[in-house]
Amino acid sequence: MAALGIGLPYLQQLPLEVYRGGIVDFVEVTPEVLCRERRGGTLELLPDRLKRAQDVCGALPIVVHGVELSIGSAHSCNTAYLEMLDRFQTLWPFQWHSEHLIFQTIGQDAHTLNIGVPMPMPATVEAVQLVAGRSAAIKQRYGVPFLLENTAHYLPELPSDPEIGDDVGLMNAICEQGDCLQLLDLHNVWCNAVNHHRDPFAMIDHMRLDRVGEFHVAGGSWQEGFWMDAHDSRVPEQVWELLEYTLPRTPQAGGVVFEVLEEHVPGIGADLIVNELARARGIWNRCRSS
Amino acid sequence: MSLIAFQTALGRTVRARQGAQISCEGLDLSEQERHNLVRIFESSGFRATARIQRSWCESRAAIGARLTLSILPLAQRRELIREWVDGGGGTNSFFAAEAAAFLEFIAQRVPDPSHALSLCRLEHAVLCAEAVAAQFIPPDVAQLDEPECMVCASPHAAFVALFAELEQLLLAIEGQGPLPPMSEPHILLVAPGLPGFARPADTAEAALWRSLAEPQRVETLLHQGNVLATIEALWTAGAIEATLHERALR
Numbered sequence: 001m002a003a004l005g006i007g008l009p010y011l012q013q014l015p016l017e018v019y020r021g022g023i024v025d026f027v028e029v030t031p032e033v034l035c036r037e038r039r040g041g042t043l044e045l046l047p048d049r050l051k052r053a054q055d056v057c058g059a060l061p062i063v064v065h066g067v068e069l070s071i072g073s074a075h076s077c078n079t080a081y082l083e084m085l086d087r088f089q090t091l092w093p094f095q096w097h098s099e100h101l102i103f104q105t106i107g108q109d110a111h112t113l114n115i116g117v118p119m120p121m122p123a124t125v126e127a128v129q130l131v132a133g134r135s136a137a138i139k140q141r142y143g144v145p146f147l148l149e150n151t152a153h154y155l156p157e158l159p160s161d162p163e164i165g166d167d168v169g170l171m172n173a174i175c176e177q178g179d180c181l182q183l184l185d186l187h188n189v190w191c192n193a194v195n196h197h198r199d200p201f202a203m204i205d206h207m208r209l210d211r212v213g214e215f216h217v218a219g220g221s222w223q224e225g226f227w228m229d230a231h232d233s234r235v236p237e238q239v240w241e242l243l244e245y246t247l248p249r250t251p252q253a254g255g256v257v258f259e260v261l262e263e264h265v266p267g268i269g270a271d272l273i274v275n276e277l278a279r280a281r282g283i284w285n286r287c288r289s290s
Numbered sequence: 291m292s293l294i295a296f297q298t299a300l301g302r303t304v305r306a307r308q309g310a311q312i313s314c315e316g317l318d319l320s321e322q323e324r325h326n327l328v329r330i331f332e333s334s335g336f337r338a339t340a341r342i343q344r345s346w347c348e349s350r351a352a353i354g355a356r357l358t359l360s361i362l363p364l365a366q367r368r369e370l371i372r373e374w375v376d377g378g379g380g381t382n383s384f385f386a387a388e389a390a391a392f393l394e395f396i397a398q399r400v401p402d403p404s405h406a407l408s409l410c411r412l413e414h415a416v417l418c419a420e421a422v423a424a425q426f427i428p429p430d431v432a433q434l435d436e437p438e439c440m441v442c443a444s445p446h447a448a449f450v451a452l453f454a455e456l457e458q459l460l461l462a463i464e465g466q467g468p469l470p471p472m473s474e475p476h477i478l479l480v481a482p483g484l485p486g487f488a489r490p491a492d493t494a495e496a497a498l499w500r501s502l503a504e505p506q507r508v509e510t511l512l513h514q515g516n517v518l519a520t521i522e523a524l525w526t527a528g529a530i531e532a533t534l535h536e537r538a539l540r
Contacts, residue, residue, distance in 0.1 A: 036421060037384035048424035068383070074294035106301035107294075115301045116381035117343040126293045154335035159291045159326065195335070226338050 001145055001181070001213050002095055003288070004061060006281045007257040010053050013265040014273070019056055023277055026061045026095070028257050029053060031088045032068050032081070041112075043068075043084035045091070054092060063214070063255075064088070064097040065183075071099050071134050071148070072121045075107030082141070089142060096213065096254065097138070098147035098183045101131065101171060120153035123160035123170040128177060135178030147213045148174060149183040152191035152229035167192070172208045181213030181252065186242045187220060187229060187259070194227040200238070204246050212250040217243060217280060218259040219268075231261040233268065235276055240283070247287040256280045291323045299327050303336075304343050305378060347380025354389030358396055358410040360463045370396055389417055405459060405469065408452045412488070415448035415480035419487040419528075422446045426482040431522045433532065434508050440533040441521075442505040446482050447529035449496040451475035483528035494520055495529075505533040 005025030008018065010033070019027065034049040068081045085097070102118035121127045131148070139146040150171055164170055175182055184207070193200035217240070219233030235258065247253060258276045260268055295317045303313035313331070314324055330336055351371050352359060359367045374380060374395055382388040393414040400406040433439055452459065454470035456478070461467035479491035479499075498516050511521060524530045 032383070035384070037382070037387040039387075043384075046424060072297075074292075074297050103297050103301075106298050113301065113305065113378070114381035114383075115304055115343065116347050117304065117339065119297070119300055119304070119339075122291070122293065122296055124291075124293065130293065154338045155330055156333050156335050157326065157329060159296055159323075224338050224341065225334065228342075 001252045001254040002061075003253070004063075004095065004255040006277055006284060007063070007255045008273070008277060009065070009257065009259060010057065010062075011260060011262055011265050012052075012056075013262060015270055016056060018270055018274060019058065019060065023274055024060065026063060026255060027057045028065045029057070029062045029092075029094070030065050030067055031085060032066065033262075034088075035084060041080045043080050045084060045087055050091065062092065062094050064094045065149075065257075066097070066099045068104075069099045070102070070104045071138075072101060072103035072127065072131055073105045073107075074103070074130065075105070076112065077134055078105070082138070085142070094144065096145040096147060096181075097142055098149055098214065100151050101148045101174070102151050118151060120151060120155060120158060120167070121170060122158050123164040123166050125161050125164060127170060128164060128173045132174045132176075132178030132180075135174060135180040139179060145181055145213055146178075147181045147183040148178075149185050149216065150188050151185070152188040152195075154195055154226050156196065168203055168206045172206075172211075175208055175211040181211050182207070183214045183216060184212045184246065184250075185216035185218070185259075186239050186246065187216065187218040187235070189242060190236065190239050191220060191227050191229045200242055201245060204242065209246065209249045210251060212246070213252050214254055215243060215247065215250075215256040216259050217256060217276075230264075231259050232264040234272055235279075240279065243280070243283055244287070247283060256284055291326070292318065295319050295323070296327075300330070303331055304340050305381070344375065347375045349380075350383065350385075350388050351375060351380045351392045354385060354392045355396055355410070355413060357413045357463075358393065358406060361406050361409055361459065361469070362400075370399060373399075386417055386421055390414060393417070403451075403453055403472065405453060405472070408450060409459065411448070412450045412452070412478065412480065415450055416487050418446045418448065419480050419482040419484075422528075423482040423487065426528050428483055428526050428528075429532070431525060434518070434521060434525060437507075437509055439508045440505045441502060441508060441511075441525070441530045442533050443499050443502040444481065444529055444531045447499070447524075447527070448480045449491060449499055450478045450480060452478060479524075479527065479529060481524075481527040481529040483526060489527075495524060499524060499529055502530055 007026040007028050008024045010027050010029045035043045035045055038044055068078050070078050104115050104118045105112045135146055164173055171182055189200050189203055217235045218231045219235050220228050220230045221232055299313045299317055348371050351374050374392055393410055397410050453472040458470040462469045477491045477496050478488050480488045
């Protein structure tokens with residue numbers, strides 16, 4: 001993994017200056033936002049949107065962060081996404097590629113039904129085998145590192161096998177068997193710790209930190225008694241503490257990305273985004289030099 | 291518990307927001323596994339997940355049909371969104387696909403004719419035109435002079451009848467005027483090559499476009515009494531196009 005530094009998602013509403021002048025070292029692009037879905041499910045990259053994104057990113061390296069693969073769906077993952085990504089890679093090569101360790105579609109008769117929200121995977125041997133196999137194939141297909149992101153969820157008592165244990169064990173086993181890396185989203189760790197009454201530092205201590213390739217930090221908010229992974233605010237202090245704790249122990253980490261949802265950009269504001277990026281850079285520089 | 295049974299039960303129940311018994315129908319689950327699933331479905335975390343799903347689906351639908359919904363009374367808007375999401379709509383995160391499907395749904399449920407249906411057709415037509423606008427290159431009118439040239443109506447264009455001036459309708463939507471009464475139709479052409487994707491059209495243009503559901507030679511159209519300027523206007527706007535066979539030859 002190349003150590004890129006500090007990254008930001010490609011956000012169409014942000015001023016161009018945020019992507020220039022050394023504020024960010026790389027951009028995380030979600031290719032689906034540059035696409036439209038044709039009847040039949042094919043994903044078509046829209047040339048004007050692609051060009052606009054390339055203009056904004058300029059010479060900065062990019063990484064891909066997909067949202068539509070549904071790598072954990074038992075019936076089938078989204079092959080239309082992979083076909084689109086094949087075309088995307090020829091047009092705009094990326095340093096690495098990541099997706100979420102979730103499922104968001106189910107099969108019904110001969111059709112695929114979209115659930116409408118990402119759902120967590122059970123910590124079972126079958127889930128490991130399915131996702132590890134697909135991860136290895138994806139790594140081979142694109143010839144760049146493939147990373148899986150740990151996700152936040154609100155469901156208690158998910159099924160599990162004793163040899164896998166929990167969501168941490170699930171990720172560890174998939175990374176090992178699938179020859180992939182982890183995109184460690186520290187806000188998601190924080191969400192799960194708060195909502196399921198777990199110790200976030202103990203969760204991190206059980207992770208294969210030698211397989212962490214990238215970090216996400218983000219903000220959230222309380223809704224209905226749960227701390228939601230809403231990407232709608234600044235990074236909580238506890239998440240910064242987790243980054244300070246974890247980053248020095250991750251030799252392969254290629255960067256830290258501050259995640260913001262496009263719809264929350266006006267509310268958060270460019271100044272606060274730049275401040276959070278500067279704070280991430282301070283931690284990155286300190287940990288990388290020690 | 292098999293992965294497919296777990297995912298199917300969970301996915302169905304989040305989508306349906308109904309009881310666990312329905313979601314588990316036909317699945318290979320032991321009594322203990324069903325019991326475990328029911329515990330998940332009865333948790334506050336599951337209810338929060340289902341509410342997030344509902345909220346996301348409603349937002350996708352509302353954004354997709356913003357113009358059409360805005361002319362309807364609040365209660366009717368909510369009812370249309372509720373019915374659409376209850377039926378499994380709102381789950382597609384691709385804006386245009388979700389919007390087109392929801393607008394087609396709305397078109398079946400508002401009176402014909404009505405301002406709401408007109409705006410629904412207009413919003414749908416703009417969506418279709420916008421989808422190809424970036425790649426649209428105004429074709430050379432000289433192609434129409436070729437004797438064998440076959441043309442047909444573009445699937446990315448439409449003629450929409452509004453039963454009031456568009457400006458009046460927009461003022462009513464913004465709350466700056468009353469909803470205008472239904473009047474004689476004002477025809478709009480919506481096509482990818484037009485600035486803003488729409489302009490007023492006349493009945494001759496609309497009749498010509500409708501007659502091109504099946505491809506015809508330009509020569510034939512002229513023999514039928516159509517005016518070349520009308521054909522050219524539709525051609526440069528992207529409302530009519532060469533047939534696939536024609537395009538393959540060029």
